[in-house]
Amino acid sequence: MKFNHQEFQKSVLKHLKSEGFNCIVQSKPAFPNIIAWRPFVDGNGNTLAVTTQLFVGEKVSYKMFLPFFVSLIECKVNKKISKKEKNAAKKILKEGRCNTFHMVYPNKNKLEFNEITIENNKPVKKTRIEKSTPSYLG
Numbered sequence: 001m002k003f004n005h006q007e008f009q010k011s012v013l014k015h016l017k018s019e020g021f022n023c024i025v026q027s028k029p030a031f032p033n034i035i036a037w038r039p040f041v042d043g044n045g046n047t048l049a050v051t052t053q054l055f056v057g058e059k060v061s062y063k064m065f066l067p068f069f070v071s072l073i074e075c076k077v078n079k080k081i082s083k084k085e086k087n088a089a090k091k092i093l094k095e096g097r098c099n100t101f102h103m104v105y106p107n108k109n110k111l112e113f114n115e116i117t118i119e120n121n122k123p124v125k126k127t128r129i130e131k132s133t134p135s136y137l138g
Contacts, residue, residue, distance in 0.1 A: 009033060009075045012104050015111055016073070031088055032101070034073035039066045070098045079105050089116045 009025065012034065016023050021036040040048045047066060054061045072092065074085065081103055089101045093116070101116045 005075065005077050008077050008106055011106075012073060012075050012111060021071070031085060032072045032074040034075065035070070036073055037068045037070045039068055071100045071102060072098045074101075074103050076103055076105050086116065090118050093118045 013023055013025065016034070016036050019038075021038045024035045026033060026035065042048055049064050049066055051062060051064045054063060072089075074081075074089070089103075092098060093101055102113045103116065105112045105114070
């Protein structure tokens with residue numbers, strides 16, 4: 001099945017929204033095509049919230065905010081990614097402007113998400129941490 005870029009982008013948006021993401025599509029020359037985000041949730045599907053305490057003068061203010069998972073998506077009808085795009089994606093990751101960066105391709109009527117990573121962003125091999133005596137002295 002052949003996709004044109006707009007049809008493919010719509011199918012990617014539909015998939016992301018079904019996964020609970022909010023999405024913004026950027027105009028044509030912008031890189032990447034889609035900015036997707038959703039709040040962090042725990043194993044039970046509950047949205048996590050962070051409460052902070054802020055001192056302003058002698059008053060204490062309590063604020064609550066939701067941390068978000070941000071993913072940047074570049075849609076590619078063909079599987080070609082330029083070196084310039086790959087370097088731009090890695091630069092965005094190094095700057096910490098998103099949690100993940102994906103290139104999405106059509107693959108036999110399915111969406112294929114390929115994550116671009118940098119050395120600091122790669123999963124760490126699990127190593128055994130030796131149990132030690134806990135310190136209660138801080």
